[in-house]
Amino acid sequence: MNPLQHTDPMLLPAHFLHSVALTIFFLPVLTFVILFFTGKHISTSWRSWLATSVVGLMFILSLYVHLSVDVPIIARWSWFSMGTLHMTSGMVLSSFTTSMLVVVTAIALMVHLYSMEYMKDRRNHSKFFPYLALFISAMIGIILSDSLFNIFIFWELVGLASYLLIGFWYQKKEAAAAAKKAFLYNKAADTAFVIALGLIFTYYGTTELTLLRTLISSSSILVPTGIAISIAVLLVLSTFGKSAQFPFYVWLPDAMEGPTPVSALLHAATMVAAGILVLIKCDFLLVEQMRWVLVWTGAITALLAAIQAIRCYDSKKILAFSTVSQIGYMMMAIGTGNTSAAYFHLGTHAFFKAGLFLSVGAVIHTMHHIQQNSFKNKIYLEVDTLDIRLMGGFRKTMPIAFYAYVACYAALIGIPFFTGFLSKETILASLLQNPTYSIPFGMALTTVGITAYYMTRQLYWMFLGDFRLAALYPSCKEEQRKIKENHWLINIPLIVLACTTLSFFVSFHPFHASDIHWMKAPLPIVGGSTSIYLPIASISITLIGVLLAWSMASKEQLYNWKQYWFWTFVQQNYGIEKAVQFVFIIPSFLIARGLTYLDKIIDMWVNAQAYLAVLLAHIVYAIDRFLIEGVLKGIVFLIRIVGSSFRSLIQGQVQSYISTTLIVLALMFWWYLRQLH
């Protein structure tokens, strides 16, 4: 060994649990590789079972790790080195990270079980499970990594996996466009992450979060306030992209082009959760001076997305807007410094949002089957199977999906005895504690009502009343009746997820989250509702929303709100996309065009140089031709005359040759004899 290569004190040996955790990480990577390369060579059911059982194994291992971890244990090894400079990879196992691991693997397991049936007959099936595995492994990477550098890597890989999965049905033009849009919005936000990473590395010398935490808390490295604020702002900006916050959130509704299980995973556990997760991990980097940005962005996002959901008819997009809105709550929580509340809401939201997506997916699945069967009967339903205006009456035909939906719905709008109520109360309470955030608090409270409104509306249109598609195509009535209930593989995840939304699952106190027992409390839940008035207020607002929706929904006519400019504006994402188009994309293309011309100008300049050189050559050639060559030609002409006169002597006759010889001989004699004188 080289004596100069000393052991870096930063490096830490690995614990046994780390190898288990690494196994959890590498299992989906392995699945990805195996399934990607075997492709269509193995059957659909084999592929599904393999992927699902791997995720099941991961879930069990995660539970084991979570239950084994007591105090945070960290491993750190050198990933690569440049001389004595090491780039380290760290892994932290704490109750926080491992509980997140459990949440992600649990939801992934549900989604896998669900997908086995849901994706069975779909095109391109051979790619679905590998992409899903990639998605999950990247997410686990974010959860476990202790180094921001590594987090960034998995962060981008999550983006890649979402790109592949959103564009899964690549033949649909919209799907390809949505995938590109999602990736580009994320990439734009990621540049902020790159810059933040560079600044952190420059000013702190490491990107290991545990080390950074120690450095900052001990104030051993003094960083200019401006830099510290910029780092925080940049980190927050980058999470706005992944977690779909204003103004980056416009990619999320479009991302509904992907298969429904993907949406469930993306909204519940992986992609949008990643941003919140990173913010919670980097909480100590978020300086006080900029936290208001988080609160305000969260409040604005929550409100705007909720408003957009009011007039939305796409069953999945409504849920997408609700996700954006709920993530806004989490942002607010982080902004107020109550990261545990954010984390709590993240966990509860993961379950009930997955449940919502899967139950809605079950309905869509049925709709899809109705459409397919109609095709068989030569009835072509040229309709959007996601449109809630065409649904209805599924309460009777699909009771399991309905009740699962209702449970998750209750959790989302914040009905007591459901998990969502607890977590939302905690966030609202922490907002209330800071008097400067009274306006955001008001917005958040308003959003609670709006959420209740649009979710009730969706419930009403989807499950209650009559089957409205049958009004257009009467034969569908029969079809709906035929499909009684979904496959058990779809129903089991629905039942499990519905159970997890009950508040007993996390806390025995139905109105207060302080005695949370959910597995091991990952973070101490601070706050909770301090006054009795807050729950009352929020519950009443929720009830108002529900009742309003009930009364409005029954009266709401098909296609009747579109003429108002406000709703048009809302449905166009408040003009954000237009603004992006005008401020970034069109200028980009103009710049590209312009620079291409500039390139041509440079080229022209180079060519002009070449032409000038050629021109000069021609001028020189002309001089050469008329001046120098003229003189030469004259000489040649003279020589030719002399030559031809001599040549007349040399006509091939011996005598001519002799005469020449003799002349020369005579001259030589002349010369020789002169010498003798």
Added chain:
Amino acid sequence: MSNILFFFIFFSVQTIGSAVVILFTRNVMYAVTALLSSLLGVAALFVLAGADVLGVIQIIVYIGGVLVLTLFGVMYTYQSPKRYQESIPHKKSVFILIPLLFVLVLLVQALPLLPMIDDPYQHASKVEVTGMLWLTEYLPIFEWIGFLLLVVLIGAGWIGSTLVQEDKSKGEQV
């Protein structure tokens, strides 16, 4: 003017005159005859210069050998009187300048260089000395010359023989 000088002039005129005849005649036979006269004149000039032996050799070799050979040549290449009669093209008269150039060189450059030789032994015979030198000092050279002559004769014979062979082959073909 001594007798010798008279003879000298006489034979000189004979030699040069005959040469002039060769230059101008159109008849080859006349030319051969004129050549004979010219060579005889040269032989006489040799004798006048005290080279008796050379004069004899001149007559034997030239008149006996070369001239006869030339006559054979004339006979062999005889075509027709028309072709036989040739004319000198006017264009070629320019060539006369070239010999004159040599004469000029001689007169202007060479003659002034000549030493005036005083002859102590007026007209003493050189025959004896010639014989002695032939067989002593110049013997190897003459051996070589003889050998050269042999080679030349063989060569000439060979050249001639190819002609004969060609004739034969032609005859056979016909």
Added chain:
Amino acid sequence: MIPITLYFIVGAVLFAIGTTIVLVRRNVLFVLMGIELILNAASINFVGASQGDYIKLSGQMMTLLIIVIAACEAVVALAIIMVLFKKAGSVDLMELKKLKEF
């Protein structure tokens, strides 16, 4: 004795005439005769120049050499003339232009 100058002049004239024959005449046989004349002119010069020489007789010996060479030359030349005549069918130098370069 006869002055060498005279011999030289006679030799020169003979040489001039021989050369003229060589250069001017068209018949190869005439050319051959011209060459003989040139050789004789040279012989005259040698002999004339060695008038006063009674010991070495270099000039005479050289003349003898010339005579022999002349004989050789005549033999070979005539052989060539015959071949030439056979091949070209002519002894006219104006018609023999094979040496012409183009």
Added chain:
Amino acid sequence: MESFGLTILLWLPLLSLLVLLVGKYHQPGTLRTITIVTTAIQLIIAVLLFIQMVPEYFPLHTSDSFVYKDFHPWFTLPLGQLGYLSVNYFVAVDGLTISLLLLSSIVLFVGALVSHTIQFQEKGYYALYLLLCISIPGCFVAQDLFLFFLFFEFMLLPMYFLIGIWGGVNKEYAAIKFFIYTLVGSLLILVSFIILYASTYSPTEMVRLSGHSDITVQSIQQAVMDKTITTSDMVRSLSIQDVTKPTNIVPGSWLDPASTTQWLGISARMWVFIALLIGFIIKLPAIPFHTWLPDAHVEAPTAVSVVLAGILLKIGGYGLIRIVWPIFPVEAMQASTVIAIIGVVSIVYAAYVALAQDDLKKMIAYSSVSHMGFVLLGIASGTVEGISGAVYQLFSHGLISALLFILVGILYERTHDRSIAHYKGLLNKMPAFTVVVTIAFFASLGLPGMSGFIAEILVLIGAFQASQVYSTIPIGVTIVATIGLVVTAGYYLWTLQRMFFGKFSVHTSVDAHTLQDLTLMEKVVTYLLCGLVILFGVLPSVLLDTIGPWMQTWVQFLQQSIQ
């Protein structure tokens, strides 16, 4: 004995060249087999050299810093007033060289594999290709600037003919443009080398040539300081070690740091630095010396584009790291802000221009310019991260651009149409091709897990650090560079969306029946490159642990010089 492998690596193609030229081969493919076997042996040797290489800390610019080394005196030329020129056959391998040697072996091997598209005058083609197989590794291992320049020029000539004879429609224009641009560059380099020659002397060579035991380096240096040795008696060497040593500069010469010679207010040292910089930047290329590249790449046949993008551009970066910066450390640090700005402008500018291209190959060519901007930025940063990133970018871009050009070549070979707008939904027809294209595109846009990411992130981190360590590169400049990342992602994804996704349809000028998926050979080549890209993306330690110490000594040298 270790230099034996180096000798074989360098001169084996010459043997193959002789075999190729002397024999008559009627069997089709024989010539290609010879070339492939030759490059394969070169690759194996390069890999063996790499594996045996022990990462250690060597003092830079002494002959000890080389792991494999081969030194033979070549000739000594008396040059009158300018003393004696001592030229040696001096080839050696160190941390920087081994990475590029490995890269060039890989790319040349791959280039030989994809040369089957050449249909006429194969003998000439393969002969020129083998000549490249000598000159390119030669350029990397040469430690004498004379030798370096020799190899450098010998690379130019085959390239000119390869583009000019076997190229596309506009090949003559492209070849001449390439030739003139590069010639201007090499002219500047040559002039700089001559000035370097005139301004430095080599005490070690003087000791070696004198043969006296009592003459030492110190005594000679003392004598030069005392001016007892006149300039006409000095032995000068263009060995990189000698030229880069500051103590070897002749006192009072142009390049003497104490000299006050100025022209237009810029010191002579700075002028020579600028000349050398431009000479190598043309090769790199960076804005505004880049316009030869799109034409040359587009017109060249596939294998030649692969070699051009894969290795030839790297020589620019190599020259900057190996020659320019060590000789002129102070000037380089003075100019580093400007150079970083040139690099950033290259990144953003070329990315934007690529966005506007309709020709797939041209787009990739511009992306090369964009990626080479990172090399310039990394070198300008002068930090360990930055320089490692730059070298890693050289390596990674060599692999990725080779892959990209092979893929474009595959498509062009089938349809003779490279227009992006003429294809839609290719994924339906060519699934394997699309998968590889997607991997290549994502690798090129710097997705983590691929080699390009490591390079770019290291360069950016290095550039950020430069703002703090030397306060040379303003943070804003680096932030602008990140815009390039987004635009790069934009044009690649847009191309993917337009060409590969959606329903299948092609322009009427394209024959849809010719669109076959990858053949076995193409699969082997592209999967190999994909595998390498991912390997070096996931395990950068494979390369960086070996070459890292060299980078560190390089930066230490730089820091010592500017103090």
